[in-house]
Amino acid sequence: MCYIVDVNNLQKEIYQTKKLYRDVFNKVKEALDSQIASLKSSSLCNHCKQDCDIDFNKIDIFQEFPKGCRYRFWQESVLDLLENRISKDILDKVSLIEKRRQCFSCKMCSSCCKFATSEYSYDELKKRAQDGDRFSKDFVSVFVPYKNVDEAREIYPEYVDMLEDTFGNLSGIYFYHCPKLSDDGLCSDYENRPSICRDFPNNPLVVLPPKCSFNDWKQEVEITSLMLNAMIDIIGFYKDKLKNLI
Numbered sequence: 693m694c695y696i697v698d699v700n701n702l703q704k705e706i707y708q709t710k711k712l713y714r715d716v717f718n719k720v721k722e723a724l725d726s727q728i729a730s731l732k733s734s735s736l737c738n739h740c741k742q743d744c745d746i747d748f749n750k751i752d753i754f755q756e757f758p759k760g761c762r763y764r765f766w767q768e769s770v771l772d773l774l775e776n777r778i779s780k781d782i783l784d785k786v787s788l789i790e791k792r793r794q795c796f797s798c799k800m801c802s803s804c805c806k807f808a809t810s811e812y813s814y815d816e817l818k819k820r821a822q823d824g825d826r827f828s829k830d831f832v833s834v835f836v837p838y839k840n841v842d843e844a845r846e847i848y849p850e851y852v853d854m855l856e857d858t859f860g861n862l863s864g865i866y867f868y869h870c871p872k873l874s875d876d877g878l879c880s881d882y883e884n885r886p887s888i889c890r891d892f893p894n895n896p897l898v899v900l901p902p903k904c905s906f907n908d909w910k911q912e913v914e915i916t917s918l919m920l921n922a923m924i925d926i927i928g929f930y931k932d933k934l935k936n937l938i
Contacts (some may be wrong), residue, residue: 712918716915717922717926721926724927731770735765754934757937771935774930779927789917793896799934800878803904804850805870805879807844807867809866811866812866814832817832834885835868838869911914
């Protein structure tokens with residue numbers, strides 16, 4: 693589920709972000725693999741390296757080793773690195789990004805109020821809200837569906853057309869807007885707006901309108917955010933694999 697707040701050059705921006713993420717992902721993985729290799733070397737004494745039947749240079753972190761094996765200790769050291777040191781570093785950096793956001797404020801361009809999309813229908817969102825999904829609960833407390841695609845197309849025709857060209861049909865995409873937006877483009881209940889509005893954008897990787905005051909924040913922290921997302925993806929994969937081996 694996501695807000696769609698920019699239709700100008702949207703495809704180009706999404707493509708560039710994906711390409712940048714791939715580059716960052718590869719660099720993060722390369723750096724992590726280097727740390728893992730360093731731990732392998734420091735975890736084993738020279739005697740183990742010389743007398744073990746397994747070729748030290750061909751040992752893989754995801755191999756299965758018997759209990760008591762020094763290579764198993766290496767795996768445990770890597771898991772500790774991921775779960776404690778790296779995870780703590782990620783949380784610290786995320787906190788800094790969130791604190792930096794507080795230096796910027798909304799200019800009330802209202803794009804995020806006029807047009808939002810979801811992969812869920814309104815009834816599905818209400819059901820998810822009843823089941824305890826906090827985001828869905830906040831979403832349905834603010835947004836109502838457009839009557840049909842044509843009504844949404846009147847607001848942002850370029851974006852609706854792009855979705856249609858990309859997916860062939862729009863049967864799995866639902867369009868929403870906030871009914872509390874007044875004729876002057878301002879929220880009629882601004883002081884009581886829920887957290888889903890107060891916290892937007894809570895992710896510097898979302899697409900923002902060109903005049904949005906949070907663009908400066910986005911540009912400032914985007915690379916770091918991409919790096920953190922890559923780290924979360926990679927260490928999540930490594931942790932799951934290692935926990936099944938140890």
